[in-house]
Amino acid sequence: MKSAGELLFLPLGGSGEIGMNLNLYQYDGKWLMVDLGITFADATLPGVEVLMPDPTYIVERRDQLLGIVLTHAHEDHLGAVQYLWPLLECPVYATPFSAAILRAKLNGSPFADRVPIVEVPLGGRLKLGPFDITFMSITHSIPEGNALAIRTPAGNILHTGDWKLDPDPQLGAPTNPDEFIAFGRAGVLALVCDSTNVFQPGRSGSEGEVFESLRELVDGRSGRIAITSFASHLARIRTLARIARLFGREPVLVGRSLWRTVAAGREAGYLDDFPNFVGDAEGAYLAPDKVLLICTGCQGEPRAAMARIASENHPNIVLETGDTAIFSSKVIPGNERSIAVVQNRLVEKGVEVIGESDHFVHVSGHPARDELADMYGWIRPRIAIPVHGEARHLAEHVLLAKSFQTPEALAPQNGTVIRLAPGPATIVDRVKVGRLALDGDRLIPTESEIIRDRRRMASSGHIVATIVLTERDELAATPRIATAGITNGADSSGSNAEATLGLALGEDILRMPGSVRRDDHRLEEAVRRTLRTHVKNHTSKKPAMRIEIVRLGEQTAQGSAGSKAKRP
Numbered sequence: 001m002k003s004a005g006e007l008l009f010l011p012l013g014g015s016g017e018i019g020m021n022l023n024l025y026q027y028d029g030k031w032l033m034v035d036l037g038i039t040f041a042d043a044t045l046p047g048v049e050v051l052m053p054d055p056t057y058i059v060e061r062r063d064q065l066l067g068i069v070l071t072h073a074h075e076d077h078l079g080a081v082q083y084l085w086p087l088l089e090c091p092v093y094a095t096p097f098s099a100a101i102l103r104a105k106l107n108g109s110p111f112a113d114r115v116p117i118v119e120v121p122l123g124g125r126l127k128l129g130p131f132d133i134t135f136m137s138i139t140h141s142i143p144e145g146n147a148l149a150i151r152t153p154a155g156n157i158l159h160t161g162d163w164k165l166d167p168d169p170q171l172g173a174p175t176n177p178d179e180f181i182a183f184g185r186a187g188v189l190a191l192v193c194d195s196t197n198v199f200q201p202g203r204s205g206s207e208g209e210v211f212e213s214l215r216e217l218v219d220g221r222s223g224r225i226a227i228t229s230f231a232s233h234l235a236r237i238r239t240l241a242r243i244a245r246l247f248g249r250e251p252v253l254v255g256r257s258l259w260r261t262v263a264a265g266r267e268a269g270y271l272d273d274f275p276n277f278v279g280d281a282e283g284a285y286l287a288p289d290k291v292l293l294i295c296t297g298c299q300g301e302p303r304a305a306m307a308r309i310a311s312e313n314h315p316n317i318v319l320e321t322g323d324t325a326i327f328s329s330k331v332i333p334g335n336e337r338s339i340a341v342v343q344n345r346l347v348e349k350g351v352e353v354i355g356e357s358d359h360f361v362h363v364s365g366h367p368a369r370d371e372l373a374d375m376y377g378w379i380r381p382r383i384a385i386p387v388h389g390e391a392r393h394l395a396e397h398v399l400l401a402k403s404f405q406t407p408e409a410l411a412p413q414n415g416t417v418i419r420l421a422p423g424p425a426t427i428v429d430r431v432k433v434g435r436l437a438l439d440g441d442r443l444i445p446t447e448s449e450i451i452r453d454r455r456r457m458a459s460s461g462h463i464v465a466t467i468v469l470t471e472r473d474e475l476a477a478t479p480r481i482a483t484a485g486i487t488n489g490a491d492s493s494g495s496n497a498e499a500t501l502g503l504a505l506g507e508d509i510l511r512m513p514g515s516v517r518r519d520d521h522r523l524e525e526a527v528r529r530t531l532r533t534h535v536k537n538h539t540s541k542k543p544a545m546r547i548e549i550v551r552l553g554e555q556t557a558q559g560s561a562g563s564k565a566k567r568p
Helices: 081-088 096-106 177-185 207-218 234-246 256-267 305-310 336-348 369-379 391-403 449-460 497-511 514-518 520-539
Strands: 007-013 022-027 030-036 050-053 065-069 092-094 117-119 125-128 131-137 146-152 155-159 190-194 225-228 250-254 291-295 324-327 352-354 383-387 416-421 426-430 435-439 442-445 462-469 480-484 544-552
Touching: 007 050, 007 155, 022 146, 030 081, 030 131, 050 081, 065 081, 065 125, 081 096, 081 435, 092 096, 096 117, 096 256, 131 177, 155 177, 155 416, 177 369, 190 369, 207 234, 225 305, 234 250, 234 256, 234 291, 250 256, 291 305, 305 336, 324 336, 336 352, 369 391, 383 391, 383 416, 442 449, 449 544, 462 497, 462 520, 480 497, 497 520, 514 520, 520 544
Parallel strands: 030 065, 065 092, 092 117, 155 190, 190 383, 225 291, 225 324, 250 291, 324 352, 462 544
Antiparallel strands: 007 022, 007 416, 022 030, 050 435, 125 131, 131 146, 146 155, 416 426, 435 442, 462 480
């Protein structure tokens, strides 16, 4: 890729989707990475919970990678560092709260002591090769949201990260417009900006307003009150704890990730004036009207605290008739079903459930249209590059930017190489992108054969056929068939379906030419075809298959590599 004198922008994740952010800037042969996050898998990826961008493109150029700069501590911006850093082996730069969260995530990993985490003070500045970077504090739904003012010889960039304009954030200071106006006056080539709420009119609302609304909800209730929100939302955790104290209740943390957030908050100095929280084992012995349970699981995650409580399998906490459960969060698209399952279980137990559709219990951490208008008015960029949104968000953001008289606007996709300078903003190349799935303790591509087989098994079942042949290439026994997710044990005549299928397959094999039976590879393919035909005729399904060929005596010279000779 030619790059002399060019300033390039390349997203490998987070453009055309919400989550899994990985953004790259390049100048003078040097690369800067902004954020390295994860997203969460859905039912289309069986057995997988965590996804992250495939960093192969930059891994191949890691000798040119100056470092990873983190804008804030949300999972979709730093959650992949603990998995992908060994492929990159570069310094990581973050403000104190994000650094504390990252250290906690790395704790116990075999490379934790090798990761050079460089703490940058709020409003701090650092120089990495041709990139001169200032961290500009901006409000978000987590402490220490940072926009990055990136100065280069080819022009200045403002990379907003995730942000909003909250006049009363409850934790940390409000955004200072003067800093952004001053940067805008210096001349900004490109604004790379959050698009999540581009369709929302007005403003996103304030955390201070949520405090007042939740206080009114809690006032006068006598039973247990359990409130779930995003575990990283330290301001909301502090809000709930303050409300608990106002009404003589103990703030009880239920969920390990909440404790990690609180520990990071204390390490960064945000909870110095706040008393200790109560653990769920201790909170279980308090009177119902003396507890306010702060729980993980606002998105219905099956292993989180609220789901376990609803299913009556939490070791310490129960909810029952007369208690209240408040979901102080938005419903992330795709999570509607899992949230409904948890809420319905709670209602069946006699618990009153309150969510965003019933009451004002949450504000977004992303800018609505009036806030975007403010940002464009402050920065006045020549180029708008919307990120952090699905295709429809990015397209709408392009139109909005043009309505603010921004001369140029481009909606990137993951893998598009955009030349910001010199000349007009232009897509100059496309690179291969993909997703990696965390499968146990290994990373595999989401389009790998492993995932394809799981999808096939989940939708159409699985067959294992074992064929035993003599030294003369004749059947030593009827093929043995084992199925999962295909038969109920008996076919329409009442016979064992697997045995019937084995008999039919045996007859097919006997009719095959000797040349096919002598060659394991040809035999395997022939068996696969005939099995697929038998199953399709009865179920219209195409199951995953494994064919095992066992030869008594010596293996034939033409046997496939996967077949092993077994002596009697």
